[in-house]
Amino acid sequence: MAEETNDNALEAKIIEDKFLEFYSTYYQAKLDELYLGYPKKRGLMLDIRDLERFDIDLASGLIETPDVILPRARAALARLNPNPEAKQPVHARFFGTGAGMPMIQDVGSEYIGKLLALDSLVVKRAEITPKVSIGVFKCTFCNSVTKVELEAEAEPEICPQCKRRALKQLSGESEFVNLQRIAVQDPLEKLKGSTPTWQLEVWLEDDMVNTVTPGDRVEITGVLRIKPRKSFRG
Numbered sequence: 001m002a003e004e005t006n007d008n009a010l011e012a013k014i015i016e017d018k019f020l021e022f023y024s025t026y027y028q029a030k031l032d033e034l035y036l037g038y039p040k041k042r043g044l045m046l047d048i049r050d051l052e053r054f055d056i057d058l059a060s061g062l063i064e065t066p067d068v069i070l071p072r073a074r075a076a077l078a079r080l081n082p083n084p085e086a087k088q089p090v091h092a093r094f095f096g097t098g099a100g101m102p103m104i105q106d107v108g109s110e111y112i113g114k115l116l117a118l119d120s121l122v123v124k125r126a127e128i129t130p131k132v133s134i135g136v137f138k139c140t141f142c143n144s145v146t147k148v149e150l151e152a153e154a155e156p157e158i159c160p161q162c163k164r165r166a167l168k169q170l171s172g173e174s175e176f177v178n179l180q181r182i183a184v185q186d187p188l189e190k191l192k193g194s195t196p197t198w199q200l201e202v203w204l205e206d207d208m209v210n211t212v213t214p215g216d217r218v219e220i221t222g223v224l225r226i227k228p229r230k231s232f233r234g
């Protein structure tokens, strides 16, 4: 078990190092711009076709298993943040999966958990709601504090120090990001006269909220989720 954890940590480090090299090779100027504008600017737009040129296996890993690769891409980006005590998250935002985009009405179970891009017409936009992104937990037994990026990891149940089930979330110290739900459908001209029957729910996060309004036609890249609360995250 311990060995497996070490292997995972090593694997994670290798992937992060690859992203560090990728960013400095292809995106140095954009990186400088991002961190000059930080924390107002928090997202770096990254073309998957550049990643394919850099490392084809890493690119296909990103598309097939974004929940494994994206947190590493984000962690690598955070490691380059020159701002000490940086609190706000930075986002590695990939676009341009290259492959032909499916119609929204054809998006099925084969895409669950994968990164995909959709040519979308925005039809609805809801209010902005906050969500905990970094959970801070304190052990009521030994007082040790654990921080968990809830995007990448599950909520901890056992204190890593004393191994007791005595963790309590400190909501005052947990960090929140904004979320906004929108609904999209296939653009009308692509439906060739047939009526749109299928809408997909998309959750926009942090600096992406309020970037689109109903009527906009946008290419959205995200991970398809089966959970009704988060069907598609861009």
Ligand SMILES: [Zn+2]
Binding pocket: 139, 140, 141, 142, 143, 144, 159, 160, 161, 162, 163, 164, 166
């Ligand atoms: Zn403890």
